[in-house]
Amino acid sequence: MKYKKMKRLLSLAIMSVLTLSLLAGCGGDSGAKPExxxxxxxxxxxxxxxxxxxxxxTGDAETITMWGWNAGDIEKIFAAYKEKTGANVELDYVTxxxxxxxxKLQTTxxxxxxxxxxxxxxxxxxxxxxxxxxxxxxSKDPYNFDTNWIFPYQIPLCSNERGELVALPWxxxxxxxxxxxxxxxxxxxxxxxxxxSAMFPDWETFMExxxxxxxxxxxxxxxxxxxxxxxxxxxxxxPQPIVKDGTLDMTSIRETLGWMIKFRDAGIVDNILETxxxxxxxxxxxxxxxxxxxxxxxxxxxQPNDPEGQGKWGLTVPxxxxxxxxxxxxMIPRDAKHKKAAYDFVSWLDSEEGTxxxxxxxxxxxxxxxxxxxxxxxxxxxxxxxxxxxxEMLFQTAMENIEVRPVSTYDATITEVWAMVTEAVNSDKSIxxxxxxxxxxxxxxxxxxELRK
Numbered sequence: 001m002k003y004k005k006m007k008r009l010l011s012l013a014i015m016s017v018l019t020l021s022l023l024a025g026c027g028g029d030s031g032a033k034p035e036x037x038x039x040x041x042x043x044x045x046x047x048x049x050x051x052x053x054x055x056x057x058t059g060d061a062e063t064i065t066m067w068g069w070n071a072g073d074i075e076k077i078f079a080a081y082k083e084k085t086g087a088n089v090e091l092d093y094v095t096x097x098x099x100x101x102x103x104k105l106q107t108t109x110x111x112x113x114x115x116x117x118x119x120x121x122x123x124x125x126x127x128x129x130x131x132x133x134x135x136x137x138x139s140k141d142p143y144n145f146d147t148n149w150i151f152p153y154q155i156p157l158c159s160n161e162r163g164e165l166v167a168l169p170w171x172x173x174x175x176x177x178x179x180x181x182x183x184x185x186x187x188x189x190x191x192x193x194x195x196x197s198a199m200f201p202d203w204e205t206f207m208e209x210x211x212x213x214x215x216x217x218x219x220x221x222x223x224x225x226x227x228x229x230x231x232x233x234x235x236x237x238x239p240q241p242i243v244k245d246g247t248l249d250m251t252s253i254r255e256t257l258g259w260m261i262k263f264r265d266a267g268i269v270d271n272i273l274e275t276x277x278x279x280x281x282x283x284x285x286x287x288x289x290x291x292x293x294x295x296x297x298x299x300x301x302x303q304p305n306d307p308e309g310q311g312k313w314g315l316t317v318p319x320x321x322x323x324x325x326x327x328x329x330x331m332i333p334r335d336a337k338h339k340k341a342a343y344d345f346v347s348w349l350d351s352e353e354g355t356x357x358x359x360x361x362x363x364x365x366x367x368x369x370x371x372x373x374x375x376x377x378x379x380x381x382x383x384x385x386x387x388x389x390x391x392e393m394l395f396q397t398a399m400e401n402i403e404v405r406p407v408s409t410y411d412a413t414i415t416e417v418w419a420m421v422t423e424a425v426n427s428d429k430s431i432x433x434x435x436x437x438x439x440x441x442x443x444x445x446x447x448x449x450e451l452r453k
Contacts, residue, residue: 127407173327
């Protein structure tokens with residue numbers, strides 16, 4: 001059975017995750033002298049000079065090493081950074097596939113090799129990465145990053161369980177609900193985003209309307225293509241910790257799984273696997289109405305999968321509010337060789353100047369709050385969404401009620417178990433609510449037995 005194969009693969013993956021906990025505390029002293037500004041004083045420079053002694057003290061440009069998966073865009077951004085700031089620095093960019101970044105971190109630490117000056121992370125595994133005691137606290141001397149620069153919801157996503165800010169966010173990760181306008185008009189009676197938002201104040205109403213759509217279409221039209229969509233939105237809306245006081249708390253898991261099972265059994269969600277080509281193709285069909293949509297989704301998901309869909313899409317607030325989906329952040333290892341230069345760059349990315357520059361050179365929406373107070377800057381239009389200002393929803397409306405779950409040491413484990421259970425429930429209707437909850441719980445206890453009460 002597919003579930004058993006997935007379980008074996010998951011167990012192997014998490015064994016390597018658990019190895020990381022044994023490596024916590026392997027980082028050494030930072031070697032930086034304290035100061036009280038944002039890392040630009042003579043004391044910080046003296047600390048950096050001592051680190052760079054091996055370069056012969058020639059005064060040549062420093063070279064910072066950075067991992068990542070979007071070399072072309074980063075090179076353009078780095079060029080803009082040098083032009084704007086006059087920084088005498090070069091970048092050694094090492095391409096690491098996004099899905100392999102966590103493994104590369106593990107193997108690098110295990111082998112005792114040097115980490116780069118800048119390490120990226122995605123939110124699904126960030127908590128596990130941040131739990132390692134190897135990162136600089138960027139809220140403290142000599143960095144003193146000003147958290148007023150960034151959206152408040154991003155702070156718990158970039159802080160470890162000790163409350164230390166050990167990562168800086170990059171892009172805005174607020175998300176809403178995309179929909180196909182022709183299907184919404186035909187089966188829901190409107191394609192107006194405000195009317196749709198008012199139509200669905202909660203998930204109960206959404207399910208009821210989904211049943212009406214199913215009956216009106218003879219079972220051909222679905223509200224979502226996959227249960228993964230349902231999980232992504234509902235879990236993203238739920239700020240309740242999954243690990244609480246050292247034990248597994250199934251409250252939020254049961255809430256999300258409950259709706260997933262209800263939607264599946266009501267027949268309003270298709271059973272396409274999100275990892276399949278059929279799922280990608282569903283964006284261009286006329287069978288599935290809604291999809292989760294972050295600021296990066298139009299360019300990187302919707303347009304490639306629906307190349308003829310200009311003007312076909314709309315964006316609305318999902319039942320019970322917007323949510324956070326994805327998002328990258330950068331960490332600086334405590335033993336990095338060029339910490340000041342690395343911090344100068346990654347903090348510039350989150351500055352007002354950096355946020356505006358990155359919109360200009362690569363079209364990215366970065367995390368400094370100030371530019372989005374300007375309605376003109378906050379505006380975002382996309383040919384696939386016609387004349388709708390989707391930026392107003394993603395950068396202003398969403399920020400009014402978005403809540404997030406703080407990251408935790410067990411995030412990598414939770415992410416993998418969620419993926420397995422979601423695929424199992426999506427594929428096998430014989431798995432009922434209690435069975436799904438037991439599956440999630442037992443897998444977590446197998447992989448992290450210390451969480452059992």
